[in-house]
Amino acid sequence: MRLFEDYACCICRQREASYYCESCFLTFCSSCTKRKSVNYSACEKCGSAHYFDAKSGPPSVCTMCGHESFRLGVRKLVVCPRCLSENVVDLVRKREEQTARLNAITRSLLSASSLMLNVINSASKAKARLLNLRKKGFLHNPQLEEDVLGVYEALSALKVKALSKAERIMSSAASRAALLIREWSPRSIREIEACFEQVEGALRDYRQLVEEECRCLEERLREISSVLDYLDFHRELFEEREQLLAMEASEKPVCALPHVKYVGSSYLPSNKGTGVLFLTTERVVFLKKEGVLRHSFKKYFSLPLAEVELNVKRGLRGYFTLKTDKGTVRFTAPRQVLENVEAYFTLAKNFQANSQLDRSLTLKLESTAIGLSDFRRAIASLIDSTLKMGEEGARSTATPKQRPPPIARPCPRPINRPASPSTGDQEALMNLEKKKYAVEQNLKRLKELWDEGEIPLEEYLKMSRRLESDLYELNVKIQKLKNG
Ligand SMILES: [Zn+2]
Ligand SMILES: [Zn+2]
Ligand SMILES: [Zn+2]
Known part of the structure; x- marks a missing residue:
């Protein structure tokens, strides 16, 4: 009522x-x-407008476009009769603004899901990369499956947490606001604002929760990705030389050491050269670059891993040797490879203990997936039920009297074609004159509204520009017809 x-x-x-x-x-x-006169200046080029007081005077250049000539005028502003504040709004606008604010709240509830979507995308990328590595026999870092699964579990938990927070937000202050907007009257303005403040505070908490959790998960995924990057680096080297390596089904790749240089052996021909040293769970294989352009590789030797004894000499002229019953081979290598070569051999020799042997974990990861559509649907229906309450109410109870729009819509622009002979020029001319009169009346009314302070400056300028251009077009057409 x-x-x-x-x-x-x-x-x-x-x-x-x-x-x-x-x-x-x-x-x-x-x-x-109460009304108060204020001076304004409107840029003649871009139309941007500013108020100024008599003391400071109008600006000398437009802050928006730098133009130097302005249209000056005085307009009457509505001010509060009690406190004389200029911060006065139209009640119809106030109602619209409050409705819009409620809509913004609901939108921001939903927008949190885009943060989660980013994490979900990163997680499924990590999952796909890990599964690919496992398929190719790279069984390193057995904890990776659980790491990725952990991210998935945290995401599911976050969905539940966020949804229950959203439910709390929508069921308390937001639904109160929707209810008040449905029964809107000037009396409830302040209570609605108070609800909004409460809701917006809760909304910040909600966003913060989602943001923090997502940031944390992204961080975990970044760590996982850096391990995957490292494994993919080795995988690519293995894949490039798959045929030369000719690995057995039971043999698993461990790592590839690029840029090592073969410098001599006690039993192999001593033609030096660079290449890649591959470690598998069974063998140590050296593929040496061959040919004039050194683009092709040739298998230089292949030793059973179990029989190889590694010796590393660090320092400026560092090198490492591989010793077997047959004798030794010697390599130099970039510092970083030299520093890690022992760790690589240790890993290869103890690969069993450091690899993923639990196939069921990999399968579990493979069958794990997470989507957001259920979450988005739940939030949307939450919003829907809260807002519907407002809408249905608004329809069933009388709405406050809407003031008529300030002016009639400007006439549609005349169609751009010559009048057909059957209509006759006279009739077309009359139509144009009629339209011109309507536009002129609208312009006049617009000016009155503006002078009375009924419409904001921007709106006035926008509409007057449009009407003036309509008028110009009409005049051109009328002139054309008159000239025959
Ligand atoms: Zn300007
Ligand atoms: Zn009154
Ligand atoms: Zn006041």
């Missing part, structure tokens, strides 16, 4: 209020308003 007393002007108690003071929360009618 819409009661007059809810809408009555707080000053005269006689008429219906149409303004609201944002500073002292007074609602008042247009007869009780």
Whole structure:
């Protein structure tokens, strides 16, 4: 029910209020308003407008485009009759603004899901990369499956947590706000604002929760990815030389050491050369670059891993040797490889203990997936039920009287073709004159509204520009017809 007393002007108690003071929360009618004259300048080039006081005077250049000539004028602003604040809004606008604010709240509930979507995408990328490595026989870092699964579990938990937080937000203050907006009257403005503040506070918590969790998960995924990068680096080297390596089904790749240089042997031909040293669970294989351009590789030797004894000499002229019953082979290598070569051999020799042997974990990861559609649907239905409450109410109860739009819509522009002979020029001319008259009337009314302070400056400028251009076009057409 819409009661007059809810809408009555707080000053005269006689008429219906149409303004609201944002500073002292007074609602008042247009007869009780006070008005204040303010000077404004509007740039003649870009139309951007500014208020200025008599002391400072108009600006010398436009801050938006640098143009130097302005249209100057005076406009009457509505000010609050009690506190004289200029911070006064139209009640119809206030209602629209509050409705829009409620919509913004619901949108931001949903937008949190895009953060989660990013994490889900990173997680499924990591999952796909890991599964690919496992398929190719790279069984390193057995904890990787559980790491990725852990991210998936945390994501599911986050979905539940976020949804319950969203439910709490929507069921308390937000639904109260929706209810008040449904029964909207100037009296509930402040209570609605209070609800909004509460909701927006809770919303910040909600976003913070999602953001922090997502950041944390992204961090975990970055760590996982850096391990995967390392494994993929080795995988690519193995895949490039797959045929030369000719690995057995039971043999698993361990690592590939690029840029090592074969410098001599006690039993092999001593033609030096660089290449890649491959370690598998069974063998140590050296593929040496061959040919003029050194683009092709040739298997130089292959030793059973179990029989190889590694010796590393660090330092400026560092090298490492591989010793077997047959004798020794010697390599130099970049510092980083030299530093890690022992660790690589240790890993290869103890690969069993450091690899993923539990196939069921890999399968579990393979069958794990997570989506967001259920979450988004749940949030959407939550929003829907809260807002519907407002909408249905608004339809069933009388809405406050909407003031008529300030002016009639400008006439559609005349169609750009010559009048057909059957209509006759005279009739076309009359139509154009009629339209011209309507546009002129609209312009006049617009100016009055503006002078009375009924419409904001930007709106006035926008509409007057449009009407003026319509008028110009009409005049051109009329002139054309008159000239025959
Ligand atoms: Zn009044
Ligand atoms: Zn006031
Ligand atoms: Zn300008």
